[in-house]
Amino acid sequence: MDFSLTSEQDMLVASLRNFVEKELRPHEFMVDRADEVPQDLAAAIRAKAIEQGFYAFNMPESVGGGGLDHVTQALVERELGHSSWALHVFVARPSKILMACQGDQIERYLKPTVRGELVDCFALTEPGAGSDAMGIRTSAVPDGGDFIINGSKHFISHAAHADYVILFAVTGETVARGRRRKQVTCFLVDKNTPGMTVHRGPRCTSLRGYHQSEIFFTDCRVSAGQILGEVHQGFELANDWLTAGRVMVAANNVGRAQRAFNMAAEWAATRQQFGKRIGEFQGTSFKIADMASEIRAAELVTLYAASRLDQGAMTDGDAAMAKLLATETLGRVTDHAVQIYGGMGLMDELPIERFWRDARIERIWEGTSEIQRHILSREILKRYG
Ligand SMILES: Cc1cc2nc3c(=O)[nH]c(=O)nc-3n(C[C@H](O)[C@H](O)[C@H](O)COP(=O)(O)OP(=O)(O)OC[C@H]3O[C@@H](n4cnc5c(N)ncnc54)[C@H](O)[C@@H]3O)c2cc1C
Structure with missing residues (x-):
């Protein structure tokens, strides 16, 4: 399989690198320290991303998006991974699930979101239902032509x-x-809908400046016109999108691992102890070899999954393998990077400790490593009955 870049991909990657270098990286340290992205900075990043054509690169051209194939999307994600999540999230990738918008939802939600006029968020997880999404209890009960949401x-x-x-x-x-099985429906609920409140969640170790919230629904009334897709088909809708999203998480993780690796390799080649560069000690040089090999493997498995996605042939296992390998690689690479830097690796003057902290969430969200192993092993073992 040939993953050499076309001239268009080369140009896109180069302009993304420039964008990351100029518009995102200079703010990383401040954002991590403050655990906040100032509103004007968020707006400026969004505006520049729109101006340079990066915004909503994951969405089809037919609705105003970048219209990139999945391999090219993965390359873009990899480049964005060279900066902090809290900042590059403003180069938005709207939920692909919005392609299920119908009728006036297309002009009210889908297109304004792709243009950057509206921002979406995706609310599946509940205190009692994480990996087991089927365990959700938030209910939407029909009432006349409306639904009343509680939970x-x-x-x-x-x-x-x-x-x-x-x-x-x-x-x-x-x-x-x-067996009894819950039927789940997906709704588009406006933030100002009476009965819905949003509260900032607890402070997170990873990705400072990127916040998560608790959302409460008390007799929150929405019309049937707010249903995304079909009644009772919410999980089917979510599953398609979540699976493809895991490939992009993997690509982003590859970029982050490359960044940590580049810094660690340079340090190993220049830092001296006992009159030698520490890279001359096998304890360090073998780490460098392992990191490079694992990053290459994660990148290839990710691009393979993305190309299968482009061919309409990707399996859940392909996406699970990419997510598992890339996120676990990022965890090992950032840990090795701290070790290679020694004490300096833990000081917040350098970004290494942040890479290490930020890596930790990746084995948890978008389906934990255990869940990815479950999906992958189930697919493999199925072949043997
Ligand atoms: C910062 C952050 C942002 C998030 N953003 C969103 C968001 O925007 N929208 C959203 O809907 N969700 C979001 N999530 C939720 C995220 O997807 C869940 O945290 C994740 O699915 C795991 O669920 P959990 O945390 O409840 O852990 P649990 O499901 O309780 O898992 C705990 C442990 O048990 C293990 N485990 C559970 N079931 C099995 C099994 N069958 N086999 C083996 N091991 C198992 C897990 O692997 C894990 O190690 C976010 C989470 C975080 C931390």
Whole structure:
């Protein structure tokens, strides 16, 4: 399989690198310290991303997006991974699930979100339902032509910046093969809807400046016109999008691992102890070899999954393998980077300790490593009956 870049991809990667270098990296330290992205900075990043054509690069051209194939999207994610998440999130990648918008939802939600006029957030997780998404309890009960929503969500990223919530709620129950199964519907709920409140969640060790929120619904009334997709089909809608999203998480993690590796390799080649460069000690040089090998493997597995996605042939296992390998690689690489830097690796004068802290969340969100292993092993073992 040939992953050499076309001249268009080369140019895109080069302009992204320039954008990351000029518009994002200079603010990383301040944002991490303050655990906050100033509003004017967020607006400036969004405006520059729109101006340079990076905004909503993941969305089809037909709705005003970048129209990139998945391999090229992965290359863009990899480059954005060279900066902090709290900042590059303003180069928005709207939830692809919005492609299910119908009728006036297209002009009210989909297109304004792609243009950067509205911001979405994705609310599935609840205090009692993380890995087991089927365990959600937030309910939406029909009432006339409307639905009344009650319940709560937590860990909802970017909800403070969002104008509306892509919400998953239980709308019924069915019995399949003797087992009861919840039916879930997806709704678009505007932030100012009476009965919905958003509160900032607890401070997180990873990704300072990027916040998550708790969202409470108390007799929150929405019309049937706010349903995204079909009634009871929310999980089917979410699953397609979540699986593809894992490939992009993997690509972003590859970029972050490359950045930590580049710094660690340079340090190993220049820092001297016992009259030698520390890279001359096998304890350090073997780490460098392992880091480089693992990053290459993660990158290739990620690009492979992205190309399968482009061919319409990607399996859940392909995406799980990419997410698992890339996130676990990032964890090991950033840990080795701290070790290679020694004490300086833990000082907040350098970004190494931040890379290490930020890496930790990646094995948890978008499906934990255990869940990825579960998806992958189930797919493999199925072949043997
Ligand atoms: C900062 C942050 C932002 C987030 N943003 C969003 C968001 O925007 N929208 C959203 O909907 N969610 C979001 N999440 C939620 C995230 O997807 C969940 O945290 C994740 O799915 C894990 O759920 P949990 O934290 O409840 O852990 P749990 O599901 O309780 O898991 C705890 C442990 O048990 C293990 N475990 C659970 N089930 C199994 C199993 N079957 N086999 C083996 N091991 C298992 C897990 O792997 C893990 O190690 C966010 C989370 C964080 C931390």
